[in-house]
Amino acid sequence: KAGVTQTPRYLIKTRGQQVTLSCSPISGHRSVSWYQQTPGQGLQFLFEYFSETQRNKGNFPGRFSGRQFSNSRSEMNVSTLELGDSALYLCASSLAGTGVADTQYFGPGTRLTVL
């Protein structure tokens, strides 16, 4: 079974631009979570989608948004990019029956650099 895939793997943008990252979960998984990883803040939860609905959200500004499609694929969007948005963005999928104890399977990440 194919793992979680994320595209693109690398992205360079300039301040003020917007960016869209894509995540395809493992087949049959209905939950997709997004995380931001930086050297200073570590791994931080952005949001989780299940059945096309945002079910949980972390403490990030409204510039960070996401959506999920009927095939469980998910996208996240960051508008008005800031230098501090430079990070590795990780997507994880899970079966999400109960949600809290499900194993999350991570993709390789998208490395975003904001200049």
Add this chain to the structure above:
Amino acid sequence: AQSVTQLGSHVSVSEGALVLLRCNYSSSVPPYLFWYVQYPNQGLQLLLKYTTGATLVKGINGFEAEFKKSETSFHLTKPSAHMSDAAEYFCAVSPGSGNTGKLIFGQGTTLQVKP
């Protein structure tokens, strides 16, 4: 609020030596605990997880962890280190009901294995 503390941002061992990576958690509810490993330029791979039941959990690649409620700890061990174990290791806790799809991670421990 739940939190995870990993003691030691860097751990160095010789090949063949015992690996011990420390993790303490804070949780107001029975915790679900995870250990993940991250190799350079890759996503996170699950090593093992504790939900309920047996407190000694065996994972992949010879790793195991013991859940100790009285000490609020979930330390990761491996009897004999291999060069291929060099990576960054993350302990994580699931915050529980109402927080679907969210993991709270520790700051990570980089394991160096010397020949």
